[in-house]
Amino acid sequence: MKCMRESRGQSLSWERIELCNDGKCQLRMTEMDAPLSTPCNIQICEVTCDSFRIVWDMTPEDTARATHFFIDLSRKESRDPNRFKHRDVPTKLVAKAVPLPMAVRGHWFLSPRTEYCVAVQTAVRQPDGEYLVSEWSQVVEFCTGDYAMEHLQQLLDKAKGSAGRLLKFSVFYRNQHPDYFDYVRKECGGLMRPALKDCSGSHGSPINGKLQGVFFSCNTEFDTGLPPKDSPYGPLRFQIPAGHLLNPNISLYFADFYCMYTAYHYVVLVLAPVGSEGDTFCRTRLPMLDLASNPFLTYTDPQRPGEEPLYCHASDVILEVLFTEPVHLDQGSVEQISGHHQLKSLTTANAKKDPSCKVCNISVGR
Structure with missing residues (x-):
């Protein structure tokens, strides 16, 4: 037997539990997942030419419940784009929840000295494989560094x-x-x-x-x-x-x-x-x-x-x-x-490097 009811704005479920000591049935009320709060106070730190660390504020309840983080990273629009460079496609990363700050590298081919926009969601993976997600955080901007x-x-x-x-x-x-x-x-x-x-x-x-x-x-x-x-x-x-x-x-x-x-x-x-x-x-x-x-x-x-x-x-x-x-x-x-x-x-004034050349490119961006 399973029935649903609303109480105080939260979704509750009743589940049948078999008690082994007397064979009788007992109903137990369990709280389903409540909405996740929106991540706030996004901070970017330890920025290099191809990586960064990101941290944000979550409630203690969300910290305990979150199973995954969604990170949306895209290049900031430029008035003077590099016409030789491959066009960036906004990319979302799904990562397992880890203690913050979280290091982000290798998931994108980040370019040195380039402005990016980033936003995050927290998520709880459900038994059916679907995700309960928070709202997207505010978008923050940062710039990657020079070659080390x-x-x-x-x-x-x-x-x-x-x-x-x-x-x-x-x-x-x-x-x-x-x-x-x-x-x-x-x-x-x-x-x-x-x-x-x-x-x-x-x-x-x-x-x-x-x-x-x-x-x-x-x-x-x-x-x-x-x-x-x-x-x-x-x-x-x-x-x-x-x-x-x-x-x-x-x-x-x-x-x-x-x-x-x-x-x-x-x-x-x-x-x-x-x-x-x-x-x-x-x-x-x-x-x-x-x-x-x-x-x-x-x-x-x-x-x-x-x-x-x-x-x-x-x-x-x-x-x-x-x-x-x-x-x-x-x-x-x-x-x-x-x-x-x-x-x-x-002349070479402000000329851009060929990003596809295998002779003069390294693996940390162009």
Whole structure:
């Protein structure tokens, strides 16, 4: 026998219980599951580039009853979306109830430095497999972090496999349009001042939008050993002897490895004078490279009196070298390049990394 009645707003059931001592039947009233309260005071903590911990307030009764948590995570709408990135589909995670805060990682391919929205429900799984659920909590927003040192080390290991043999070079160079050099001379006293690194390359690189510097190239042509005749950045080239930027008083750091849907790859390096503000910034965020022994950019002391130091660069990747201090035009020379400079649209300014490339991506997002 089973009958139902409502009492004081709660659903109650009567169940038949057989008492073994006298064989008589007795009715016992049991309280069915009452509604779950809505989770509140959602807090996100310990955020990394691909994980976070989440905690919220529940009543003691709900804490004891809850068997599962539902978590709804979606990327926050952006006014300037990355058109190269795969479209995110809002995803709901069903997790067994655990003591809070709960770690969330691996269930989604979270992207570094990306804004997300999250809401939660608590739930009790019923004997028939259905769930009694609370209302959704309020939506909270948070942003994932940059690559940690361990992630950059993974990226560095991948970059080493693409570097190729080392080639000699003698100058760093920087191509720009005439207006740039006119501005440097007239408004900056001849100083090329550091500018904030844009957001090109890997989204999780710690220097993007945070470290200032002046970009230089050092790649040479195979047949001449000289800088290439063409450039996507402009028809004027500033050249400076390599020793001004690369010497024993300089710290060298690895910052990024990426491609833009092309067969060739870019490696971003940072050169910072020892003890400088840039050096301090990079020391806890980027892998440091040995000046004399690394696969990308090396300085070797003279072997005999009167000899010049030896400077070498990787042959199979395009190096983008960020020098963190101002550089004066008087330290080098500005000349017209002999080739034809290409359209500015072919530069890497704010260009996004190919998220499908197996050569330059790691498993913690793009």
